[in-house]
Each structure stands twice: as structure tokens, then as C-alpha cells.
Amino acid sequence: MPFDFATVTPAIVDELAAMLGSHAVSADAAQRDQRSHDVSGHHARAADVIAWPQTAEQVAQVLKFASDRRIAVTPWGAGTSVEGNPIPVHGGILLSLERMNRIVAIHADDMQATVEAGVKYRDLNRQLEPRGLFFPVDPGGDATLGGMLANNAAGPKALKYGATKDNALAIEVALCDGRVIRCGSRSIKQSSGYDLLHLFVGSEGTLGVITQVTIKLAPLPRCVSAAVASFGSVVDAIQCVIALKRSGLDIAALEFMDAGQVRMINQVEGMTLDARPTLFMEFHAPNAQALEAELALAGMVCREQGAVSVRATADPAERQRLWFARHNAYTIATRVHAGERFLTTDAAVPISALAALIEFAQAELAQRSLAGYLLGHAGDGNVHVLLPYRDEAGYAAAQAFNDALVEKALNLGGTCTGEHGVGLGKVKFMRQEHGDALDVMLALRRLLDSNGVLNPGKVLPVEL
């Protein structure tokens, strides 16, 4: 289906304003520019008009309006994506959820919250803290819940708490035929009918727009501790990850950093960390005794697995120091490469293949003479290589590296994206990764978006 979208004329803008109110529609250039890019290096493109609906019914109205007139419509949350996911590459309407930012209900006894899609998870967590609860998925950026659902965001604590898709119980979705449907329920266990919820979660706004969600919350951990262990080789470090997981420890976060990254942090911050492959661990426990048991076991496993050094603490200040390098790795890399942009890879593989993937990445970086900082959610087999670049040639080189990395990850039984979503940049890998299943995905998209107006250009390779 070709992308021959209708132009947004002043009459269209007026119709939208009549539908939503003039305060809820803008063709202002500054407003549009602000929402023309995410945090990735994908080219900015401004939409022609922004709409800020305030109810699910209004979202559905805008979608139907756009579909009937064949106008591209791209949902927008906070613009914190890293793969161009919310860039309105075909112009048209930017459907912003920014004003649907109401916390509808906090069900403290159920450890659930019902929120509109435009709520930011950090704002939600501020509201939840006095109740001893939090939403544990922490992707880093100041994302909205709607954006996190659309991209199935994750982050380091997905190891213990799951990704966004594991923490969604019920959603409200606006469809482009103008209907608003509800999928799932507030019951934790559900085996009723088809799992539409997980079809919409991760579909990046290409099948419908999630307007409200009921998420699972977790109790704020009473006790938190950290451990850091360094190893003689990448293989040793990843073998330790396997041993830690097989021990039955319920680790909150288990992160990997390679020797080059540690060395860079030592240089920039004047630190004296062991410049070796390093694991960072975080533990959440309901009481001090359980925490001590976990730390003791983790330390034992690390030493058994040949760790060169192991440091563990239950002290909050010392914990901050231990995790300083991991917490600030991204910021430090951006400071070192001030003025440059970053391409961030997101391949993920079975843990048994993680050492092979990391060593492949290191060898490719060396062979291609590329700077690259390697950070991994090791417990989940997910690796990010941060690749700084200055210009189009640098961007192309970074892309070529990612192509090779994804190829390797797929051959190792993995995926091109663990938590960033497909967006613009990974559309090209979909056929190789999914084979004939891609045709089923395409058929589903045609079924739910017959005019092809929902976030066009994203996720699936719709042939031009």
C-alpha cells in the first residue's frame, strides 16, 4: 500500500479544532518542531498539526477522522524513544497524549494503578512512594506509560520485575474505526478470550492507540543492597551470570560493563576501578536477614566462578559509590563525546550466547576502528553498544556495525531489539527475524488499520 497521504489543509485544522476545541489543536511551528524527534539520531520531521485529545473517545474520533481522510497520524508521549518510534515521518497529525495525564485510581491493596497514557512513570512513582509502592519498570528516560507500553520498554530491573508488557493487566485502546475497546482485566490471572492486550502492547501505535492502562505495582523494597564483581574475561563474567541465575537468587538488576568502558570512566572521573569485565548487581529484599542471605550467596557464587574481586554492601552511600560507574555510564559517554550523537544498539540473545555476542561486538568495534561503549542488561541477555558519531558518514558506519551485530544476534537465537522497539531503524530486520510470521503481522495491521494511517513507516516493512 503506497504512502499517498492526504495533505493537512487549513480546513482540516479547522475541522480538528471544531472536534476537540481550539485549545487542543495547534499548527504552531515551534510546538511542531519540539515534537519532531526523539532522543535518537533519526532525522527530525515535524507533523503538520498537533492534536491534544483529552478522552479516549476523542482519540478514537481523531483516528477515525484521519483514517477516513487518509491522513497520517502518529501518537506522541514524551519523545524519549531511541529508535525514531514517535517521529511523524509522513507528516500529518501528531496525536499527543500529553494532556491525558490523569492518575485515575491507585488500588493500593491490589498493588495496581489505573492511569491515562500520558502519565509519566516518574510522576506516578512520586505519587506512589508514600503508599510504599512503585512501578518497577525503569527505562531511564522520562517516558510516559503509553510510550512504555507502545514500545514495551524495560530497563535494568526487568530482571526481577519484568518488562512493561509483563506489568500491564488491562488497557483501553482507541481504534481507527472510531471504537474504544477494553482488553484484559484487573485480575492477575486471565485466560479469557484472545490476549489482545499483548497484541497492542509493543505495536508502537500501529494497530491502535492505548489511552489508559492498569499496571501492576510492586512494594518498595524495604532493604536494598549492591555488589560489584570483576572478572578476568568476558566469558568468566557471563558464566557467573549463568551461575547466579541458576542459584535461584532473585536479583533485581544484573548489569555488565566491559573493560574499555570501565577504563574510560576511570580516566574521566579519576577513579581507580578494576579495568576488567565487571558485573553490577542490585538486590531488593523484604528484610535485613533476607538481604544478608542474598548477598552472602551472591558473593559465594561470584568467587566460585573465579571473580578477581567482589565488593558488596548494604550501606546506601557505599551502594551509590559501587554503582556510580554503571549509573553514570551513559552520561559520562555523552560528556566525553560532547556535540556528537549516539546510535544505541539493542540486540538480545539467550544468556548462553551473550559472551559470544559481546566478544563479537568488541572485535567488530576494533576492526572497524569505531568508538563504542558496551553496556549490558546481562541478566536478560540484552546488550547496548553506544556508538558516538559526528556526521552522515559516522552514522552510516554505526549503522553498518549494528547491522552486523543484529545478524550475529539472530544467528545466536536472539532478537534485533530487546527493549527499544523497532521504530524506524529496525524495520529492515523484520523479515529476517520473523520469516513468514511477518505476513501474519502485516495482515493484522491491514485488519486494524485498513487505510494505513497509524504511525506509518514504523515497525513493519509495508512495501511502497
Next chain:
Amino acid sequence: MPFDFATVTPAIVDELAAMLGSHAVSADAAQRDQRSHDVSGHHARAADVIAWPQTAEQVAQVLKFASDRRIAVTPWGAGTSVEGNPIPVHGGILLSLERMNRIVAIHADDMQATVEAGVKYRDLNRQLEPRGLFFPVDPGGDATLGGMLANNAAGPKALKYGATKDNALAIEVALCDGRVIRCGSRSIKQSSGYDLLHLFVGSEGTLGVITQVTIKLAPLPRCVSAAVASFGSVVDAIQCVIALKRSGLDIAALEFMDAGQVRMINQVEGMTLDARPTLFMEFHAPNAQALEAELALAGMVCREQGAVSVRATADPAERQRLWFARHNAYTIATRVHAGERFLTTDAAVPISALAALIEFAQAELAQRSLAGYLLGHAGDGNVHVLLPYRDEAGYAAAQAFNDALVEKALNLGGTCTGEHGVGLGKVKFMRQEHGDALDVMLALRRLLDSNGVLNPGKVLPVEL
């Protein structure tokens, strides 16, 4: 779409035999009768012919054959469902996965196994035990992995380990257009394209037939313990469930039994349990110190919540004794009602509404003068009432009770089925539970099964 299926003629049987080999096709009455019912009270119905394909490609061939000729085709695993899910109510072909029972690979370092759909989880667990691993979803019956996926089975340990759908990473699915597709990957984290895996899981063979799966495994717990606590009221017991969950304890199983059920067990088994609302807990820990920490905290929470008695143990024999009543509740009920059948309800609600649902069930049983044994996966808000009956009138009365219970559960924000699936018995609740989302489900079914031959009569109310 009307159910005007084609008749299975001897010529059809011959064609199937030519396709699969004569050893893989049978119209034998005894064989067909054996596979004409599950463990529910739904009426038995034999298929006209059984096919035992041995590869995914053969499954797809049979599906395409059936679809092209408009012959009903019902997938079969072990027949341990409890809602009529695999009964071939429209005759036609019974597509048995029984001979696809190969363990393809055990990825011990990844804690994953790849198995064909006909593998039974208990057989798998016997293979896994020497490696210190197990598949933690334990629905009770001797189910196949394919059946567990199709119905999204769960069981008591879903509290810690999740339901089947939470433990599936990749599936191979045969479609009725003859294709075989692969969904998901062996990476734990996945945000690549649409989540087709969760669309097929729980669809009870109405969208395609799962032929192979890669599942997550868990380390066999080094230390296991149990605790039992009794309470003055249902409300107190459920408040304690809430407090236990909010404490941050990672409880493996948290089960509820009502006073009537305990009293019955005392009578039948000559035991002297406290005939009160009772919670049964199980804990899995990686070492003794962690286990002690959990038991101590659980005991404290129970006492704070006003438990009348709390007993806890780390001793295996004593643990068996503590859990005897819970482990044997179903068997004891069937012994007491020898010769009767059971209807088992499966509604689930948010935990905050669980006491209300239980009290509603108790009041309705009393008002309707029905015998009913109430067992709950309390930690997940899932309640089973076992309703014995002798005849059609008794069955109708049990059904009427379930109708009322489901109505109540839906009003409390819950679902008609937490873990048994929709099968035949809950089709009638789908419109009320899902509203307009049901139309999207129906459209998906038409898309993937245009001739309506896949497990007809199940899950969705396809109008006659």
C-alpha cells in the same frame, strides 16, 4: 458463519492416510471414544477420525486439508482440560499431538527447554530434575505443554513463577492455510514486531495449532518450606493475603480454603485441623538462611493480621502434613462424592475483591442448598468452587451458580476464567466480559481461520 461442516467419508480417511501414513490415522471407535471428553462434565462427542501427525508440516497439511474441505478439526493433547476445550463437538478430525512428544533441546545454561507440543510437563520435569531445573507451571492434571499453552494453564505456583503464558518464549505454529510460522525468540527480552506468541497462547487452537515451544525453566529450589495459618473470618484471611503480598515476600504458593472444606477433610480423614478460613503457604529459597528469613517474616505478618494459629516448618515430612489438606482437597471431595461429576468454577478478581467474591459464593451455595467446596489460589485472586452433581438437573443448578458467580466476578473487575480457559462452558460470558473487544477477537479468528474449521464451538460465540 454457520457450522455446516463436511462429512468425513471413507474417502477422506483414505486421503488423510495417504498424507500421513496409515499408522497415523484411525477411525477406530474405541480410540475415538477415548478422546471424546476431557475431565469436565461437558457431553462427550467422538470425532469421526483421528490423525496423529508427527511434524509441524504435517499438522499444517492436515489443517489446510480440513480448511479446504470445510471439515471441523479439533486439536488434542492429553484431555485433561476442565471446560470441554478439546472435545470435538462438531465431529470431523481430531488432530492429536500425542506423537509429537520429543524433547528437542534442553538449554540448561539458559534455563530453557524446546519441546514438541505433545510432551507432558511431568515427563519433562523428570528429564530436567538431574540438571537441577524444572518447568514450574503445575496445573494438576497430566497435561501436555501444547494444551497448557492453548488454555494458558496455571496452578498454585503461578504466584511466584507466572502462568504458562509468562513462561513461553518462542512457539512454532501451524496455520490452516498450510504455513508454519515461528513467533518470539530465545531471548528473554523481546520488543520486535507484534507479539503473535501471546495471541496464539490461550487461543485454544482456534487460530492455529502450536506444534513446538521454547519455555523458561526455573532452578529447582534448594530449600522449600511451608506455613499454614487460620483466621477468624474470610475477610481476615484475605487481608492477610494482601499484607503478605505488600510485604515484598516472594511466596511460591498462597492458597485459601474455607472452613467448610477444612471441616469436611477433618471428617473424612479423621484430622483435627482448625475448621476456620485457612491459608496455605509455600516458600522456595536458594539457601537455608533466606528460607528462615522468609518464614520469620511470613509468621510475623500472619500474626499481625490476627491469625488464630500459625504453623511453619522447614522439615519436608512436616511440610507434607501441613499441606495434606490442600494437596488432597480435590481427591477427598471426589471420594466423598463417588459416582458424581464436578463442575469447577474458575472466576478470578483483584485481591481486594476476593473476600467479597468468596463470601458471595458461600452465601449463594447456602441459599441454593448446593454442596460446594471452595479452594482458592488466593495470592492470584482465583477461586475454584467444586460443585458435585448427579444428573442434568444438578448440572443445571451448578451452571446457574456459576453464572451468578461470574456475574459477580465481572462486576468486581475480574474475569470468568483465571486458568481453565473458555472452552465450551464460558463462551456465553464473552460478550459481557469483553464488550466491543469481542468483535476484534472475532475478526482475528476470521482472518486466521476463514472457513471456521479450527476447534469450532470454542472460545468465541460465533453466531449460527
